[in-house]
Amino acid sequence: MESHPHVRVLRGKKILLGVTGGIAAYKAVTVASRLTQAGALVDVLMTAAAQKFVTPLTFSALTGRAVVTDLWSPAGNGQIMHVALARETDLFVVAPATANTIAKLALGLADDPLSATALASRGPLLLAPAMETGMWLNPVTQQHVRELIQRGMFVVGPMQGRLASGAMGIGRMAEPPQIIEMTRKVLGRNGPLAGVHVVITAGGTQEPLDPVRFVSNRSTGKMGVALATSARDFGAEVTLIHSPLQVGVPFGVASIPVGTAAEMHAATFNLLPRTDVLIGAAAVADYRPATVADQKIKKKSGSLEIELVRNPDILGQVGAQRQQSGHPKVMVGFAAETEDLLANAKAKLESKRLDLILVNDVSAPHSGFGTETNQVTLLDKWGDVLPWPLLSKDEVADRLMIWVARRIQGKGLGDLGA
């Protein structure tokens, strides 16, 4: 299998990570490490106070790059380091951002490498504030944060929780995974799907039999979540309509939790007037129990027969009204098959009036329900067929988003096999 440890939106990106003096500085180590592993070039700048909590050596060992601690360090090419860094950056992340540094950034002070670089930098700034509750809630801090947001800066957190003092309250730095997710969202905000609303259905619907039982399937929702993450990284506004998932809803994605196929159907049609792209990754139960018992069904001697009735075909019904309503502009389905893959997928592509269908053999190893990988073949409405190799679900999602972006611009499958 091809391995893609890098995150597409982070790969090769130049990120400055400013670390200020708070106990959460130790978590900035994880942020630096994960961004580097995901393919970003991370230059760390530390204030003097930050170095009381973590050493520059820790960061340079993880990023493989020098750490700036001195306002006057030369960049090696006759330039001043902070000026050179500011010029090249894609994003400046400050984590943790203390009240003192936030105040400096709001006022334009530049008396340490971090604030000087931030002032010189023209790229976006993402702050992860961390401080005692009183400092955070102080009107002067709130005013500074509001001003920074108005000037186009981004803020993640702070969260409620245990603070350095041992007290509970707001002021705890967002956790590293959230900071990374927000970094991805900010970097992707002007991407090829900016301004496009992508709606994705995910998970296996649950059709109740009685108050304690339901009929469902093996879907975990991983593919749908990978699609939502990727669409977000491509700059889209993303809504995930999902039955209970075995993985979390990605940061920055709107979540509409549902249980049954009927609820998923209603939620999809509700959003339809503002849906540009609809991707059906849910394993929708085709049948539901004809009646739902009010009380738990008790066992009796002999067998139990359950009558099942048809559920609505969500994509099928959306497809039937597409031409009149003009929504969605792009519609993609998945076909989970165990035999006659291409013929079955082609029939679904046509009957549901999809633009594209991704078919996978759910009986093959490493593909389908619960796996981290997927081997899919694409069939589009113009008759093009494109098999992709075995890929991580993240890579399948990224490739599909490239197709969606091309489709929004009126292009076909093109060279997407690469």
Ligand code: CTP
């Ligand atoms: N789908 C849907 N509503 C349904 C059933 C399926 O929107 N009631 C969508 C799925 O999300 C998927 C596509 O339609 O994108 C194909 O689903 P699949 O279960 O493979 O096909 P079915 O139409 O259910 O056909 P069959 O079960 O006979 O294979």
